[in-house]
Amino acid sequence: MTNSRLLIFLTTFLFTTSSYAQETFTISGTIQSASTGETLIGVSVIAGTAGTASNEYGFFSITLPEGAYRLEISALGMQSKSVEVELDKDIQLNIQLEEASQSLEGVTVTAPSEGRSLESPQMGVEQLSAEEIKNIPVLLGERDIIKSMQLLPGIKSAGEGSSGFFVRGGARDQNLILLDEAPVYNASHLLGFFSTFNSDAIKNMTLYKGGMPAQYGGRLSSVLDLKMNEGNNREYDVSGGIGLISAKLNVEGPVQKGRSSFLVTGRRTYADLFLKLSNDSTINNNTLYFYDLNAKINYTLGDKDRIYLSGYFGQDRLGVGETFGLDWGNGTGTVRWNHIFNNKLFSNTSLIFSNYNYKISIRSGAADFDIFSQIRDWNLKQEFQWFLNNRNNIRFGFNAIRHTIRPGEVTSANSSINPEILQKRRSLENSLYASNTWEASDRLHITYGLRATAFSILGEGEFYRIDTEGKVTDTMSYKKGDVVKTWFNLEPRLAASYRLNDNSSLKASYARNVQNLHLISNSSASSPTDKWLASTNLIKPEIADQVSLGYYRDLFSGKYELTVETYYKDLQNQIDYRDGADVFWQGDAIETQLLFGKGRAYGLEWHFKKKTGKFTGWLSYTLSKTERQIDGINNNNWYRARQDRTHDIAIVAMYQLNPRWTLSANFIYYTGDAVTLPAGKYRLDGDIIYYYTERNAYRMPDYHRLDIGATWKLKQREKFSSELTFSLYNAYGRENAYTISFREGENDPNITEAVQTAIFKFIPSISYNFKF
Incomplete structure (x- = not known):
């Protein structure tokens, strides 16, 4: 058709x-x-x-x-x-x-399951409540939405302590992360050990990992949609916390009581203060910290209109004395207008700004220069929700995004270094979408929709043709405002649920997703200097077709729930580096370093959850395979993607010992990451050169660890409450491999030794949280 x-x-x-x-x-x-x-x-x-x-x-x-x-x-x-x-x-x-109150005697805890519904056609939805996130023990006691989310099926950590994640075989850049509708391009602090999201500022978190609704687009694998708190419009509240490496403060209250409110949440680490305590000048002159700020204000204009203004700003700073500095950060802003046209038609209009940039500074005599890179978006979104009748809920709207990418600028006050400014890349991404959730019968519910996208590559600048060897054969120049090429794509979405009985249902879905922004990286872990590229005349939009099937069952009067989903994902126009590519390439024609091909990912996910009682928690298991096939790599054969892992297991348990003490633990096991290791070595002019054969043919050692935690509620009064949280990360001291490097044997240089580096072992933490 x-x-x-x-x-x-x-x-x-x-x-x-x-x-x-x-x-x-x-x-x-x-x-x-x-x-x-x-x-x-x-x-x-x-x-x-x-x-x-x-x-x-x-x-x-x-x-x-x-x-x-x-x-x-x-x-x-x-x-x-x-x-x-x-x-x-x-x-x-x-x-x-009114909020549900818990008496001090006979407390019964209910673990939320907002995204899990037997009737809804939507598949692959994951949600965690604020209470669950609060109790899960994590690295250094810093409550982290993304790391908590990595304990759910189909969502895999990008590595030890990393806030990067993979969803159903997708790469890191194939996840769309939205904060109050604004895209966040680097969701990590401190080189990935913490996420950018302060949990105290977040109201709601929803992750779609399959069959994404038509209002979402631009990424292949998942959508993480985060909504910020709006602020208390009844009374003023102050809350915060102090931990081993960071402190945070949240202030909210009414601007005009009952009609408007504000929220300001700030967080900062003070690891740099500990560095200054050292007597070693090579340590105390270093810089290592991050800070972030969330702010929101909303105003009710009347029964039919409400205005929201929200923003986020975060910055990381890493420095080695006066010789090296690395700064990176995100900034977002959203202005939204909600309008109720009538009792069936709801409108949301949003003007959205998003910015991500990094700067590298080198100060070393003759080598004295700065490198700057940036991606900036202006985004207009209009959506309508039409409650046509009880059997049809229709969404439709449009989205227009102006992307500007500055891939690299080298500047220097030193005349011996020539400044270099890579070409800006400008593009316009337009989309129209519509969907309907239709209750076809009491047992059958269907959601169907369509998203149409047009991605226009704009001048000014030079664009290239290259041959199969990666050499430029032709250069084409365009003036500012010229349309170099427009990629058109249709993205159909279809999902259905069939209620088998009061306790179980079957679901199936199909979704096509298209991605026009690509992150070029040589590692699975997040790096602030990874390159974002837009589609060009040579770099085609990535396309994914995903089919999912699921079985859902509530057990023992709804106290337990079982979810089993299987999926197959077909991927087109996947990107990887050529063998021997210059991964630090700073030229305009980066296409000369890249190859393009196809991929596939498939798997089975189990999620068993206990929702009520003093003891709650879940068990998740993912069995999966992720592969790529790109001519020019691995002798044109299929090879493992970096994010391929066969087994991924997480066990999470929370126990309310009494009204004041809550205990928690989680155990994690997963197959080692796919890596490319040298198959041999040779000497050239006295230097050892390693050579490589198959791409990602080896694996890191399997990973596993146990974390334990406890929360002790201290003061619990009407106007003031406080608590202490304790955690021990990697409780049995497993030395999980963070990197593997190679060196000559100390006694025999003909022998090559593999050296494993582990970074986290027995990490205790304590933090104090309060609210008044």
């Missing part, structure tokens, strides 16, 4: 909806927390056999035949509420829910 026919077919199907002969009326409104005034996401609203849920901004709409109804409103962590309604006209009903 041609692209035009497919578009006509899906568009016609999309808006085919059922109608009702009986007169109906609509109940709509916004659901908020009674204590803070924050809107609540995913609140269940049930009336008889009909039901809906509040959207990302707390808005809901449900249409029913005329009559008397009891609305049952419930949300995780909140007290349920019943509302009697006599429905003989459209009704606006704004609802406030």
Whole structure:
């Protein structure tokens, strides 16, 4: 079927909806927390056999035949509420829910499972609550959303202590990370050991790893959608924490009570202060720290309008005396306008800014220069959500992004070094999308949609043709504003769930995703100097087609849940370095260092979770395979991708010993990473040269560790609460390999010795958290 026919077919199907002969009326409104005034996401609203849920901004709409109804409103962590309604006209009903209180005797803990639903067609959704993230022991006690997320099936750590992650065989850059709708291009601090996200500033976290909804695009493997807290519009709150290496503070409160609020959250490490305690000048003159700031303000203009302004700024600084410096950081800003046109049509308009840059400074006599690189976006997004009736919920909208990439600029005050400025790359990414979630019957639910993208490469600059050997054969020049090439793609999405009985369901999904921004890296771990490139006349958009099938079951009256999903992903236009490529290439024609081919990833994921009681937790297991096939690499045969791991196991347990003590532990095991190691060596002019054969043919040693933690609640009063958290990372001191290097044998230079380096062993931590 041609692209035009497919578009006509899906568009016609999309808006085919059922109608009702009986007169109906609509109940709509916004659901908020009674204590803070924050809107609540995913609140269940049930009336008889009909039901809906509040959207990302707390808005809901449900249409029913005329009559008397009891609305049952419930949300995780909140007290349920019943509302009697006599429905003989459209009704606006704004609802406030109280937080669920826990008595000191007979405490029962409920572990949320917001993304897991038997009815919803959406597959591959993962969510963690703030309570779960708080209790999971992590490195140096710094609560970390991304590292906690790596304990879920299908989501793999990029390495020891790393905040980078792989999803279902995808590379690091194939994950779209959004903070209040703004893309974050480097989500790591301190070379990947911490993520950029302060958990105190985050309201909601949702990860889509399969069958992404049509409103998301631009990446192949996953979407991590993070929503920031809005701030308390009832009263002022201050909270914070002090740990071994960092401190944080959160301040929120009303600007105009009941109508507007603000939030400011800051965090800074003080590892650099410990360096200054040393008497060694080679240590105390070094720099090593990061800081970040989240801010948000919102204002309710009336019953139908609300304005949000939010922003994030984070910066890392690493320096070795006066000779070397590396700074990198992200900045984002979002302005959003929510408007309710009527009781069925909700609108969100967003203007979004995103910036990532790094700067390297070298100060060493004649070698005195700076290197600067940047990627900057301006983004306009308009989305409508149309609650057509109880069986059809339609989303549609458009997105326009202006990308500007400065791949590298070398400047120097030293006249002996020639400045070099690589060409800016400009592009315009436009997309239209529409989807419908259709309740075809009481048992069958279907979501279908289409995303259409046009990626235009803009001048000015030079673009190239290259031969099979990677040599430039032709150079083409374009003026500013010229369109070099436009890549068009259609991305259909289809998902369905079938309810087998009250306790189980089957789901299936298909999704095509297209990616036009690419991260060129030579390692699996995150590095601030990895290169972002846009598609060019030679670098084609990456394409992934993923098919998923899942079985879902609630066990023992909903106290346990089992999820089993399997997937197959076909990948086109994958990118890798040529054999012998210059990975530090600083020229314009980086395509000369690259090759392009295809890939495949497939696997099976198990997730077994205990949701209620004093003892909660989960077991996740992933069995997977990820491969690439690129002519010119590995004799044109299939080879393992760097992120290929056969087995990945995580066990997470939390036990509420009493009202004041909560104990926790997690155990992690995974197959060693795929790596390329030398197959031999030879001498050239007295130097040892290693030579390599197969790409990623070897593996690092298998990885495993145990972390344990405890939370001790201290003061628990109405106006003040505090707690101490303790953790021990790598409790049994496993020396997991971080790197493997090679050297000549001390006694026999003909023998090559492999040297394993481990960086974390028995890392204890303690932190103090408070709120008033």
